Each structure stands twice: as structure tokens, then as C-alpha cells.
Amino acid sequence: MPWSNQDGPRGPGGQNPWGTPGPWNAGGGNNTPPNLEEFLRRSQQRLQSAMPGGFGAKGLAVLALAAVLLWLLSGFYIVATNQVGLNLVFGRFTGKTNEGLNYNLPYPVGSVIKLAVTDLQATDIGSTLRIDSRTQVDVPEESLMLTGDENIADVKFRVIWKIDDLHPEDYAFNVSNPPATVKAVAESAMREIVGRSQIQKLLTAERKVIEPAVQDLMQRVLDSYKAGVKVVQVQLLSVDPPASVISAFRDVTAAQQDRDRLKNEAEGYANKVVPEARGQAARIQQEAEAYREQTVAEAKGQASRFDQIYEQYKKAPDVTRERLYLETMERVLGGADKTIVDKNGTQGVVPYLPLGGNQKAGGAK
Numbered sequence: 211m212p213w214s215n216q217d218g219p220r221g222p223g224g225q226n227p228w229g230t231p232g233p234w235n236a237g238g239g240n241n242t243p244p245n246l247e248e249f250l251r252r253s254q255q256r257l258q259s260a261m262p263g264g265f266g267a268k269g270l271a272v273l274a275l276a277a278v279l280l281w282l283l284s285g286f287y288i289v290a291t292n293q294v295g296l297n298l299v300f301g302r303f304t305g306k307t308n309e310g311l312n313y314n315l316p317y318p319v320g321s322v323i324k325l326a327v328t329d330l331q332a333t334d335i336g337s338t339l340r341i342d343s344r345t346q347v348d349v350p351e352e353s354l355m356l357t358g359d360e361n362i363a364d365v366k367f368r369v370i371w372k373i374d375d376l377h378p379e380d381y382a383f384n385v386s387n388p389p390a391t392v393k394a395v396a397e398s399a400m401r402e403i404v405g406r407s408q409i410q411k412l413l414t415a416e417r418k419v420i421e422p423a424v425q426d427l428m429q430r431v432l433d434s435y436k437a438g439v440k441v442v443q444v445q446l447l448s449v450d451p452p453a454s455v456i457s458a459f460r461d462v463t464a465a466q467q468d469r470d471r472l473k474n475e476a477e478g479y480a481n482k483v484v485p486e487a488r489g490q491a492a493r494i495q496q497e498a499e500a501y502r503e504q505t506v507a508e509a510k511g512q513a514s515r516f517d518q519i520y521e522q523y524k525k526a527p528d529v530t531r532e533r534l535y536l537e538t539m540e541r542v543l544g545g546a547d548k549t550i551v552d553k554n555g556t557q558g559v560v561p562y563l564p565l566g567g568n569q570k571a572g573g574a575k
Contacts, residue, residue: 285316289324294378296323303379323382327375330442333393335400336366337447354452355401361409366447367421369396369428374440381438392432392439399427412449413463421446 288311289295295307297314298321304314314320336353337346353364371392373381385391403423407416425444432439451459523530 281316285320286311286313287322288312290326292326292328293324294327294375296325296379296382298323303383306378325373325378325382327373327378330370330372331389333369333371333389333396334366334447335369335393335397336364352397355404357404357409357412358406359408362452363404363409363412364448364450364452365400365404365412366449367396367400367424368445368447369393369441370443370445371439371441374438377436377438379438380436385435385437388437388439391435391437392428395428395431395435396424396444399424399431402427409451409459410462410466413451413459414466417446417449420444420449 287295289307289309291309293309295312295314297304297307297312299315299319301321307314312322314322334346335349337348339345340347348366350364353366355363355365357363369392381388400420403420404412407420412420421444425441428444429441432441450456519530519534
């Protein structure tokens with residue numbers, strides 16, 4: 211739609227917006243375009259008149275320098291105590307910074323990625339948190355695993371991990387989705403460890419062995435990926451048979467516990483009886499050895515005594531025979547009640563009965 215004298219705007223004195231006198235379309239049908247160069251020139255003159263010193267090349271240089279300084283100052287940034295900063299220049303990693311005030315070239319030349327390397331993160335496998343009700347919901351496709359004896363175990367566990375503070379750049383650049391990678395590696399490692407074990411051992415003795423084994427396997431796999439993740443702990447939340455057969459497995463577990471209890475009681479009784487029998491056998495053996503030593507010693511003593519008497523007998527046979535006779539009679543008759551009567555002086559001796567011995571016997575009755 212062309213401009214016309216009737217509806218076109220006019221400035222003071224009948225001038226058009228570009229400062230030229232006369233109508234925009236003077237002469238009716240001749241359409242004259244606006245003079246842009248004249249408009250820019252007049253605008254610059256008005257700006258120079260508004261500024262006392264004028265606005266030339268120096269002013270533009272000052273404004274450009276101020277803009278550059280402000281741009282460079284915008285490169286300062288602060289890293290929190292739990293963070294590590296990764297400096298990028300044109301998208302290339304150039305170094306990492308610790309907590310405090312740091313500097314990097316500002317956007318769009320440089321950028322900074324801040325990672326919380328001391329914060330612990332938890333990933334649950336086999337269950338998930340329902341946001342609306344804040345309750346744990348089972349995820350069977352993650353928790354059901356095949357054991358080494360071809361049974362199915364329902365394993366739910368939690369992995370606590372954090373960003374490796376020694377290699378945070380690996381976490382930022384080598385893996386596109388580190389939390390999903392940690393979850394996938396954890397599930398794979400648990401399935402491998404469970405696949406080597408039997409269901410009964412998983413339900414009882416080997417539960418505490420699984421946790422460090424899975425943690426070690428996860429760390430080795432993540433290190434091979436250079437994922438920049440440090441596995442802090444693996445926690446088994448539950449290890450159960452499937453819900454459809456859980457009652458039967460509980461009965462089996464109870465029977466095994468009873469078996470172990472009875473076995474322990476039998477072993478305790480054996481540990482009590484066997485040492486006593488061994489002690490008695492050792493005592494009898496020691497008594498027999500002592501009796502043997504005593505008998506042998508007595509026999510050796512008698513043999514030595516006989517040898518000594520024989521030596522004396524060879525020197526004085528009569529004296530030795532009489533001495534042996536007296537010693538033998540003393541040993542035989544020493545403890546018996548007796549009355550000795552000389553056979554040569556028996557006249558005048560009245561025989562008597564040993565009434566004293568009979569009275570003692572009657573009193574005893």
C-alpha cells in the first residue's frame with residue numbers, strides 16, 4: 211500500500227520523518243523511497259550533540275573494551291565443598307578444579323561442569339519406589355534369578371555408589387547415562403554370582419558372601435568401562451524363593467535347621483563323652499605302667515638283695531642261715547597273737563586257753 215499525502219504522517223513544518231520538506235508523495239503518482247543514509251547521518255549528529263565530548267572511534271573502543279572485560283569477568287565460578295569442577299574450552303576437557311573460587315574462559319568459548327563427588331547415591335534392583343504412595347513395588351523382571359542348581363531365587367538388593375573423585379571426567383564424558391549403567395552392571399553381576407550358587411546356600415549361609423563378591427565384580431566391570439564410578443557397598447535386602455513355593459522352601463529350611471541342631475547336640479555330647487573316655491583310658495594306662503614299674507623295681511630289689519645275701523652266705527654260711535631263719539620267723543609271726551613256751555622248761559607250767567581272744571570275739575558278737 212503506497213504512502214500518500216492524505217494519510218501519511220508528517221513532522222513539524224510539514225516535513226516527513228526523514229527531515230526532508232514536502233510530502234512523501236509530492237506530485238501524486240511518483241513514489242519516492244525514504245533516504246536512509248540521511249536519516250543515519252542526522253541520528254549520529256543528534257547523538258554527538260547530546261554527548262559533550264562527542265562519540266567517535268574512541269568511544270566505541272571504550273565500550274568494546276568494557277564489554278570484553280565484563281565477558282572475561284563472567285568466567286569466575288565457585289565450586290562447593292562436595293563438588294569438583296571440570297573445565298571445558300570449545301567442548302574439550304582441559305582440567306579439573308577443587309572447591310573454592312576458580313576461573314575458566316566464559317561462554318561460549320568455555321564452560322564448567324560441576325559434579326558432586328562426595329554425595330552417595332543408591333540404586334535399588336528388584337524393587338522401585340512408587341512416588342504417589344511412597345512404597346516399594348516389586349519388579350519381578352529384575353529380581354527373579356536362576357541359581358546354579360536350576361532353581362529360581364527372588365533377590366532384591368541395593369547398590370550404594372558415588373562419583374570417583376580421582377576420575378570425575380570419566381563419569382562426565384565416557385558414559386551417556388551413568389545411573390542406568392550402574393543399575394545394568396549391578397543386575398548382571400548379581401545374576402552371575404547367583405548363577406554360581408545353590409538355592410539353599412543363598413537362603414542361609416552364603417548371604418554375607420554374596421555382597422562383597424558382587425561389589426568386587428561390579429567395580430571391575432565399571433573400571434573396564436572407565437565409567438568414573440566407585441561402588442561403596444552392596445546390600446542384600448531379601449533373598450527368597452518365588453512366592454508360589456515359598457511355604458515349601460520354608461518347611462525345607464526348618465527341617466534343615468532341625469537337622470543342624472540335632473547334629474550340633476550330637477557333636478556336643480561326643481565332645482563331652484570322648485574326652486572322658488580318653489581320660490579314663492589314659493589313667494588306666496598310667497596305673498598299669500606304674501604297677502609295671504613298681505613290680506620291676508621290686509623284682510630288681512629282691513634280686514639285688516638275694517645277691518648281697520648270697521655273698522654274705524658264702525663268707526659265713528651258718529650265721530647267714532640262722533639270720534635268715536630269724537628274719538623269716540620275725541616277718542611271719544610278727545603280727546600274730548602267740549605264746550612262746552620253752553620246751554626244756556615245761557614242768558610246772560599250767561596250760562591255759564587264750565580266753566582273752568575269746569572274750570574279744572564274744573564282745574564283738
